[in-house]
Amino acid sequence: MPQETSKITYQITLPKSLEIKGCYYSPxxxxxxxxxxxxxxxxxxxxxxxxxxxxxxxxxxxxxxxRSKLSFxxxxxxxxxxxxxxxLFNKSFVVPPDTNICNGYGYTNAIKKSLLQNxxxxxxxxxxxIEYKESSxxxxxxxxxxxxxxxxxxxxxxxxxxxxxxxxxVQGEKLYACxxxxxxxxxxxxxxxxxDDIDDDNDDDNSNDDDNSxxxxxxxxxxxxxxxxxxxxxxxxxxxxxxxxxxxxISEYDPIAFSSMIEYLYTNxxxxxxxxxxSITIELFRLADQYLLSDLRERAxxxxxxxxxxxNVSKIMFNLVPKYEDLKEPVLNFMARxxxxxxxxxxxxxxxxxxxxxxxxxxxxxxxxxxxxxxxxVK
Numbered sequence: 001m002p003q004e005t006s007k008i009t010y011q012i013t014l015p016k017s018l019e020i021k022g023c024y025y026s027p028x029x030x031x032x033x034x035x036x037x038x039x040x041x042x043x044x045x046x047x048x049x050x051x052x053x054x055x056x057x058x059x060x061x062x063x064x065x066x067r068s069k070l071s072f073x074x075x076x077x078x079x080x081x082x083x084x085x086x087x088l089f090n091k092s093f094v095v096p097p098d099t100n101i102c103n104g105y106g107y108t109n110a111i112k113k114s115l116l117q118n119x120x121x122x123x124x125x126x127x128x129x130i131e132y133k134e135s136s137x138x139x140x141x142x143x144x145x146x147x148x149x150x151x152x153x154x155x156x157x158x159x160x161x162x163x164x165x166x167x168x169x170v171q172g173e174k175l176y177a178c179x180x181x182x183x184x185x186x187x188x189x190x191x192x193x194x195x196d197d198i199d200d201d202n203d204d205d206n207s208n209d210d211d212n213s214x215x216x217x218x219x220x221x222x223x224x225x226x227x228x229x230x231x232x233x234x235x236x237x238x239x240x241x242x243x244x245x246x247x248x249x250i251s252e253y254d255p256i257a258f259s260s261m262i263e264y265l266y267t268n269x270x271x272x273x274x275x276x277x278x279s280i281t282i283e284l285f286r287l288a289d290q291y292l293l294s295d296l297r298e299r300a301x302x303x304x305x306x307x308x309x310x311x312n313v314s315k316i317m318f319n320l321v322p323k324y325e326d327l328k329e330p331v332l333n334f335m336a337r338x339x340x341x342x343x344x345x346x347x348x349x350x351x352x353x354x355x356x357x358x359x360x361x362x363x364x365x366x367x368x369x370x371x372x373x374x375x376x377x378v379k
Contacts, residue, residue, distance in 0.1 A: 007127060007128040007129070008031060008127050009124060009125070009126045009127075010029045010039070010125055011075075011122050011124025011125075012026050012039070012124070013121065013122045014121045014122075015120060017078060017118055017121035018113070019118070020041065020042075020043060020049070021043060022042065023040060023041075023042040024040070024041045025039070025040055025054075026039040026041075031070065035066070035067060036056035037053060037054065037056060037127075038053075038054045038056060039051070039052070039074075039123055040052040040054050040104060040106070041123050044108055044109065047112060047114070048108065048109040048110070048111065048113060049110055049111045049113060050107060050108045050109065051123060052104040052105065052106030052107070053105050053125060057102065059270065059272075060270065060272075060299050060303060061306075062101055062306040063097060063306050064097055064098075064100075064101060065097045065098075065302075065305075065306055067095065067101075068095045068096060068097040068099070071093075071094050071128045071129055072094070072105075072125060072126070072127055072128075073091065073092040073093075073125065073126040073128075074089070074090075074091060074093075074107070074110075074123075074125045075089060075122075075123075075125070075126075076090075076110060076121065076124075077121070077122040077124075078117065078120065078121045078122070080119065081119075085122075088111050088115060088116075089110050093105065164176040164177055164178050164244075165178065165179050165243060165244055165246060166179050166182060166244070166247075167246070167247045168247075168250055168262075169248070169249050169250065170250040170253065170254075170255040171250070171251060171255055173255040175258065175262055176244075177262055177265070177266075179245065181266060182265060185265040186292060187292050188292040193246055253283060253286070254274075254280070254283060256280060257274075257280045257287060260272075260280060260284060261284060261287045261293070264284075264293070265293075270296070272284070272303060279307060281303045281304050282316070284296065285297060285320075289324065301327065305327075305331070305334075308331065308334045310338050310341035310342045310344075310345050311346070311347055313331060313334055313342060313347075314345060315347055315351070316331055317331050317332065317335050317368070318351055322360050322364070332368060332371055335368050335371075336369075336372040336375055337372075337375060339368070339372045
């Protein structure tokens with residue numbers, strides 16, 4: 001579809017400039033359907049006001065990576081006694097892509113307080129290099145808001161077998177889900193659960209009154225046939241029995257990462273860290289790839305690249321990249337540009353101490369060095 005590069009101007013007028021004693025946040029505005037902002041005008045000290053651009057952060061954002069592709073010009077104007085508008089401040093800036101998304105960008109000493117006359121003050125920003133799609137330029141955007149109580153209600157089902165028919169035993173921790181939700185959200189689950197139902201129907205056709213064999217997924221014969229009776233899950237009511245049709249043993253993934261994936265299937269929300277605030281992004285990327293969750297995979301991939309550091313890129317390069325080709329180019333480039341810091345990291349030393357675990361080490365290292373020398377030659 002045709003696209004054009006354009007710009008927007010956002011501004012708001014404050015009635016009396018000198019009456020702003022603390023902070024003023026503008027209403028939220030957007031540059032496209034997924035990128036939201038606010039302006040912040042605040043009194044820094046007794047002499048100066050500061051003006052800042054603040055991102056309204058999406059849960060998946062870590063740095064200014066996508067936002068840094070835009071260019072910005074902030075301005076301040078005030079109506080003077082002669083009713084003419086005087087421009088008091090006008091500066092352009094760009095933001096480095098690795099800037100933390102929680103940080104606003106702007107100027108501490110944008111305007112000296114003594115220059116203001118307590119008249120109408122206009123604060124604003126011009127944002128350039130915005131791509132508009134012609135087909136959607138006139139559509140009103142409504143954020144895809146999911147009420148917190150709905151999210152909590154779905155999450156509660158992960159540990160409650162009463163209204164579900166799928167059980168995951170993830171390294172000894174049991175999680176529960178509805179097959180209908182899993183099937184609608186994942187083609188992988190739609191296929192495997194559909195095949196499971198066909199197998200169950202065939203077993204029912206071939207059964208007789210004397211057949212006491214159990215029908216369990218993944219060859220697990222330790223479960224009863226169609227019922228789960230777990231006192232801890234069923235409020236100690238040993239007479240309560242609920243039907244679990246599909247059971248899966250999961251040993252390759254951590255329970256926290258796996259439960260985060262199930263939460264995503266239910267809510268489209270993603271929990272990127274564990275209880276110790278450690279990243280589980282790589283695990284979620286692997287899960288998304290295995291279970292054919294293209295949206296989660298792409299979001300996890302973006303976050304992996306945003307989280308790249310000299311201290312963690314080595315294992316990603318030598319362990320993860322060989323299995324996922326689409327990660328190679330950006331990770332290789334990052335490692336080549338930060339080679340000295342990577343070589344001095346503890347993670348790289350650990351890899352050197354365990355080269356038997358990295359059979360492709362020499363091939364990958366030669367590619368890194370080639371890219372490094374290529375970058376140095378350009379410089």
